[in-house]
Structure formats: C-alpha cells, structure tokens
Amino acid sequence: MENLLANLGIGFGAIFSLDPVKLFGYTMMLPVNIVFAFIGAVIGTLIGVLPGIGPLATIAMLLPVTFALKPLAGLIMLAGIYYGAMYGGSTTSILVNLPGEVSSVVTCLDGYQMARRGRAGVALTTSALGSFVGGCFGTLLLAAFAVPLADMALQFYPPEYFSLMVLGLIGAVVLASGSLIKAIAMICLGLLMGMVGTDVNTGITRYTMGIPQLVDGIGLVSMAMGVFGFSEIISNVEKSEKRETFTNRITNLFPTKEDFKRMAMPVLRGSVMGSLFGFLPGGGAPLASFASYALEKKISKTPEAFGKGAIEGVAAPETANNAASQTAFIPLLTLGIPPNAVMAIMVGAMMIHNIQPGPEVMTVNPTLFWGVIASMWVGNLMLVILNLPLIGVWVSLLRVPYRFLYPAILTFCCIGAFTVNNDTFDVLTAAIFGFLGYVFLKFGCEGAPLLLGFVLGPMMEEYFRRSLLLSRGDFSVFFTRPVSLSLLLIAAALIVIVAVPAIKAKREETFRE
Amino acid sequence: MRIKNKRDFLAGLMFTATGIVFALIGTQYKFGSAAQMGAGYFPIVVSVVMSLLGIVISLQALTPKAEEEQVPAFYWKKLFLVLGPIVLYSVVLRWLGLILSLLLLIGLSSTASHEFGWKGTLVNAAILIVFCLAVFVWILNIYLPLWPWFIDN
Numbered sequence: 001m002e003n004l005l006a007n008l009g010i011g012f013g014a015i016f017s018l019d020p021v022k023l024f025g026y027t028m029m030l031p032v033n034i035v036f037a038f039i040g041a042v043i044g045t046l047i048g049v050l051p052g053i054g055p056l057a058t059i060a061m062l063l064p065v066t067f068a069l070k071p072l073a074g075l076i077m078l079a080g081i082y083y084g085a086m087y088g089g090s091t092t093s094i095l096v097n098l099p100g101e102v103s104s105v106v107t108c109l110d111g112y113q114m115a116r117r118g119r120a121g122v123a124l125t126t127s128a129l130g131s132f133v134g135g136c137f138g139t140l141l142l143a144a145f146a147v148p149l150a151d152m153a154l155q156f157y158p159p160e161y162f163s164l165m166v167l168g169l170i171g172a173v174v175l176a177s178g179s180l181i182k183a184i185a186m187i188c189l190g191l192l193m194g195m196v197g198t199d200v201n202t203g204i205t206r207y208t209m210g211i212p213q214l215v216d217g218i219g220l221v222s223m224a225m226g227v228f229g230f231s232e233i234i235s236n237v238e239k240s241e242k243r244e245t246f247t248n249r250i251t252n253l254f255p256t257k258e259d260f261k262r263m264a265m266p267v268l269r270g271s272v273m274g275s276l277f278g279f280l281p282g283g284g285a286p287l288a289s290f291a292s293y294a295l296e297k298k299i300s301k302t303p304e305a306f307g308k309g310a311i312e313g314v315a316a317p318e319t320a321n322n323a324a325s326q327t328a329f330i331p332l333l334t335l336g337i338p339p340n341a342v343m344a345i346m347v348g349a350m351m352i353h354n355i356q357p358g359p360e361v362m363t364v365n366p367t368l369f370w371g372v373i374a375s376m377w378v379g380n381l382m383l384v385i386l387n388l389p390l391i392g393v394w395v396s397l398l399r400v401p402y403r404f405l406y407p408a409i410l411t412f413c414c415i416g417a418f419t420v421n422n423d424t425f426d427v428l429t430a431a432i433f434g435f436l437g438y439v440f441l442k443f444g445c446e447g448a449p450l451l452l453g454f455v456l457g458p459m460m461e462e463y464f465r466r467s468l469l470l471s472r473g474d475f476s477v478f479f480t481r482p483v484s485l486s487l488l489l490i491a492a493a494l495i496v497i498v499a500v501p502a503i504k505a506k507r508e509e510t511f512r513e
Numbered sequence: 514m515r516i517k518n519k520r521d522f523l524a525g526l527m528f529t530a531t532g533i534v535f536a537l538i539g540t541q542y543k544f545g546s547a548a549q550m551g552a553g554y555f556p557i558v559v560s561v562v563m564s565l566l567g568i569v570i571s572l573q574a575l576t577p578k579a580e581e582e583q584v585p586a587f588y589w590k591k592l593f594l595v596l597g598p599i600v601l602y603s604v605v606l607r608w609l610g611l612i613l614s615l616l617l618l619i620g621l622s623s624t625a626s627h628e629f630g631w632k633g634t635l636v637n638a639a640i641l642i643v644f645c646l647a648v649f650v651w652i653l654n655i656y657l658p659l660w661p662w663f664i665d666n
Binding site for chain 1: 520521523527538543548551555556563566567584585587591595598599600603606619625627628629634637645655656
C-alpha cells in the first residue's frame with residue numbers, strides 16, 4: 001500500500017512537472033503532460049461523438065505526431081483518446097440512437113428511450129458519472145496489479161512467453177464475435193505479415209519482394225489506417241441513407257435522488273465487470289458493456305423496464321466500458337501483450353520511442369509507467385468537466401454531415417502516414433491495406449485478430465525459436481514446464497468450450513443481442 | 514455440388530491461396546531444424562497452418578449444415594473513388610506539394626458520397642487545408658513541400 005502511494009507519487013510528480021516549451025518564439029514553462037492529457041481527452045471525446053471514426057483509426061493517425069513529443073506526453077495523449085472516446089460514444093447513443101463507438105451500442109437501447117422521454121440530460125449525466133467511477137476503479141486496479149503481475153512476468157522464460165502469447169491470441173478470438181476458425185486464420189495471416197522485413201536472428205530479409213521500404217517491415221500505422229479507417233469509409237459511403245440529426249435542447253442535467261439510488265449498484269457492478277473484461281484478452285470495452293448490460297437485465301426485478309428507458313441500462317454499460325478501457329492497459333504494461341487491437345497500436349507507439357512493452361517498463365522507466373497511470377485519473381476528471389457543461393458543443397458536431405467528415409479523415413490519414421518515415425510509400429501501403437480491409441469486410445473476416453497477430457508475430461517467432469534452442473529441438477518444452485503447460489491448457493480449454501455446440505449457440509445468441 | 518456459404522467458401526480459398534504463396538516464397542529461405550531454426554521455419558509452419566485452416570473453412574461452407582450466405586456486393590466504383598485519390602496523392606505529393614495534392618485528394622474523394630456537391634466540397638477543402646497547414650506545418654513543424662516543384666519552396 002505504501003509502495004503504491006509512493007509509486008503514484010512518482011506518477012503525479014511526473015505529470016505535473018513543468019517543461020520549457022518554445023511557442024511563437026517565446027520559451028514558457030508549461031505542464032506539458034497535463035496539456036497533452038487534455039488534448040487527448042478532447043480528441044477522444046470528439047471522435048467518440050462522431051460515428052464512423054473510432055479510437056483505433058484515430059490513434060493510428062496521430063501516432064506519427066507523437067514522434068515530436070516526449071514518450072510520456074505521447075502515451076498520455078494516445079491513452080486519453082482511447083478512454084475519451086468511451087465518454088463521447090455515449091452522447092451519440094443517447095441523443096441520436098446511433099452508437100458513436102462500438103462500445104456504446106447497448107447504451108442506445110435505454111439511453112435513447114430516456115432521451116425520448118425528455119430525460120436526455122439525466123441519461124448524459126448518468127453515463128458521465130458512471131464513466132468517471134468506472135475509469136477511476138479501473139485505474140486503481142491497474143495501479144494495484146501492475147507490480148505483482150510484472151514481478152511474476154519477470155520469472156518467465158521463453159517457453160512461458162510463447163505460451164502466454166498463444167493464450168492471449170486464442171483468448172482474443174474466443175471472446176470476439178464472428179467465426180472462430182476464420183479469426184484464427186486471420187491471426188495466422190497477421191503473423192505472416194509480421195514476418196515481412198529483416199529477420200533479427202539471421203539478418204536476411206524476408207518477403208520484401210525487393211522493395212527497399214519493406215526491409216524494416218510493413219508499417220503498423222499504414223496497416224491500421226487501411227484496415228480500420230479506409231475500408232470503413234468505403235463501406236459507409238456505399239450506403240446511401242441519410243443520417244438524422246438531432247436538434248432538441250437538453251435541459252435538466254441533474255438526476256433525482258431516486259435516480260442516484262437506482263444507478264448506485266449498477267455502477268458498482270459495471271466497474272467490476274468492466275475491469276474484468278478489459279483485462280481479459282480480446283475483451284476490451286465493447287464486450288464489457290454488452291456483458292454488464294446483460295447482467296443488469298438478468299438480475300433486475302423489473303427486466304421488462306429495460307429497453308424502455310431504464311437508468312440501470314445506461315449506468316452499467318457506460319461504467320463498464322470505461323473501466324475496461326483502463327484495465328486493458330494491465331496486460332500491455334505488465335506482460336507486454338496487447339489484449340485488443342487498440343492496445344496493439346499502443347505497442348507500436350511505445351516501440352517508436354524505443355520502449356519495449358513488458359515487465360521491464362516499470363523498473364527501467366518508472367516515471368513513464370506511473371505517469372501514464374496518474375494521467376488517467378486526471379484525464380477522467382477532465383472528461384467529466386469537459387462533457388457535461390460542453391454537451392451543446394458536442395451535439396452541434398453531430399450536425400457535420402458525413403460527406404465532409406470522411407474527406408477530413410482521409411486527409412489526416414494521408415498526412416499521418418507520410419510523416420511516419422517521410423515517405424509516400426507508407427501512404428500507398430495504407431491504400432493497399434484499405435483494399436484488403438474491404439475484401440476482409442465482404443468475406444466476413446475481422447481485422448482485429450490480424451492486427452494482434454501482426455504485432456505479436458516477430459516476438460512470437462523469437463520466443464518460439466529461443467524455447468526450442470534451449471530444449472535442443474524438443475517440443476515437449478512447452479508441456480513440461482508447469483506455467484507454460486497451464487497457459488496452453490487454458491487456451492485449449494477456451495477453444496473446446498466455444499466449440500461445444502450448446503455453448504456455441506448461446507454465444508451466437510449473446511452477440512446477436 | 515452447390516456452395517451454401519459462399520462467403521466462407523471464398524474466405525477459405527483466400528487463406529489457402531495466401532498460405533501456399535507464403536510457404537512457396539518461404540522455401541527460398543533456410544529451413545533449418547527445430548533446434549537451429551532457419552529464417553524459413555516459422556513462416557512455413559504458420560503458412561501451412563493457415564492453408565489447412567482455409568481448407569477447413571471452405572469445406573465447412575459446403576456441408577449441408579452450413580448457413581446460407583452470399584458475399585455482399587462489392588461497390589467497385591466507391592472503392593475506386595476513395596482509394597484512387599489516396600494513391601494519386603502518394604504519387605503527386607513530391608511534385609505538386611501539399612496544398613495542391615490535398616486539394617486533389619479532398620476534391621476527388623468527396624465525389625464518392627451520394628450527397629456530393631462542388632460548393633460544399635471546396636469550402637471543406639479550404640478549411641481542411643488551412644487547418645493542416647496550421648497544425649502540421651506551423652505548429653508541429655513536419656517537413657512537407659508546400660508548392661509544386663517549379664515554385665521554389
């Protein structure tokens with residue numbers, strides 16, 4: 001406990017420190033990290049509110065910008081975008097009955113109904129307060145579990161790491177929606193794409209087709225932009241329905257005493273559920289919100305009220321998605337394994353600053369580690385303040401038509417991709433991945449497993465190779481070491497469970513809801 | 514034989530074909546042994562696994578139990594109108610500079626929308642170009658040529 005406080009002290013010290021900044025020719029002392037937490041929160045809310053652009057494409061787009069920043073400031077901003085989007089997404093769900101983010105899909109059900117009954121303000125406040133509680137709870141867990149988990153991971157040898165990655169990838173596809181076997185195939189494709197470039201062990205270049213720019217591998221930024229940004233835009237413009245814009249004034253932000261009473265327990269349960277799902281591989285915010293909505297409906301005394309404007313149906317999922325967006329950082333920062341696609345991009349963000357994600361981050365770079373955690377509290381606080389009084393501003397953003405929005409996204413992507421290496425080749429790569437992403441979309445193959453496989457590919461090969469080098473080519477090394485064996489057994493159990501017909505049907509049913 | 518799930522069937526073919534290509538290219542690299550892996554070992558193993566998964570996906574799509582599913586229509590025109598300008602941008606950026614390249618990118622890609630109008634597009638392009646100049650060039654100091662090659666930047 002004392003250690004925790006001391007560590008958080010380091011973190012808060014780091015984010016409140018003043019740095020000299022040269023602006024318009026003058027040098028000023030500014031709390032740069034706080035400023036970037038704020039910028040991240042604002043951008044996150046913005047893209048959260050706007051349907052059609054998610055945190056993944058945005059973080060990929062802004063990743064090159066962080067080159068110019070110190071690692072801490074860069075990571076703080078990117079993290080702020082991720083959890084800021086969770087706040088913003090609910091606004092659109094409640095006011096327009098259209099999810100701003102995937103993680104706010106269930107909020108539409110009751111949030112929009114509340115808005116139709118003139119309780120839009122209450123719904124917005126509920127979701128903001130819930131998000132704040134969930135965010136704080138998740139951050140607290142992150143701070144508390146970071147040290148023991150990292151300590152455990154430091155005991156790992158290559159076989160354990162390899163098995164952990166297998167578990168992480170399998171878990172990611174088991175919990176995600178859609179066909180399991182297609183998702184595993186997509187992981188393989190991601191792994192193979194991760195092989196492109198120079199092989200660290202032998203020094204030879206693989207799969208580069210003689211293109212010099214591919215010697216360093218395929219660009220993560222280009223890939224993420226193409227698969228998640230461009231292909232999404234194409235599929236949006238091919239639909240020709242008009243988006244409805246909502247113009248009602250929002251009055252009465254304050255929930256009644258009765259409302260507070262009704263939201264207290266769902267917020268608490270949402271925090272716990274959300275934290276759990278965020279931590280699990282493949283979980284993340286969308287699943288957390290679905291699960292906690294389902295739970296509330298199940299244990300409610302009045303399940304028939306759900307879908308008709310029940311405040312519990314807004315409070316629980318909105319709390320859960322925020323808690324999840326914080327705890328998703330646990331496996332990334334302690335084990336070096338991204339549990340979902342957004343965290344995979346964060347791996348890229350850390351790598352460009354020469355930080356290898358994993359248990360060493362905490363000991364080698366404590367100000368960075370605890371600074372990011374401390375910034376989450378500050379960021380969450382900013383978001384509550386930012387969201388409620390400024391709700392009118394965000395609503396007016398919803399009136400920006402998509403025909404103006406998507407060229408803007410393309411513009412930022414094209415500039416962003418170029419600045420990675422100051423090379424137009426990355427822009428071209430992004431376009432190619434846009435095409436591939438569109439094909440995947442039509443074939444019903446998901447992009448997230450591809451990205452996870454791509455990020456983990458080189459690491460997995462390295463651990464696989466080292467494990468077998470240690471065992472002199474004996475494959476039993478993965479099964480004779482207890483920790484490695486248990487990790488693989490859990491992975492196998494997950495596949496078996498999902499493959500069982502009864503559970504398969506249940507799983508499909510859950511995702512359909 | 515009738516293909517029930519066309520979507521999965523084609524997806525399976527895609528995985529199998531890609532796997533075969535990756536495995537064939539992989540044979541150029543040293544395979545080695547489990548204890549002393551060459552550069553080709555891991556990629557070939559993964560390619561083979563992916564090809565097998567692709568075969569399973571395709572076969573499952575043929576079974577009578579498979580769900581009836583069609584591949585959703587490809588909108589090639591929209592695809593071209595969104596991705597084409599990006600490719601064009603990547604080609605002309607060095608020659609035409611940022612401002613004209615962005616104008617092309619925004620102007621051409623906007624035509625993909627069914628609500629397209631020249632007036633709105635030009636206003637949008639102007640706002641975006643000024644914003645990009647302000648943020649990327651003047652504040653973040655990212656180096657980009659602004660004007661075409663014949664004007665000294």
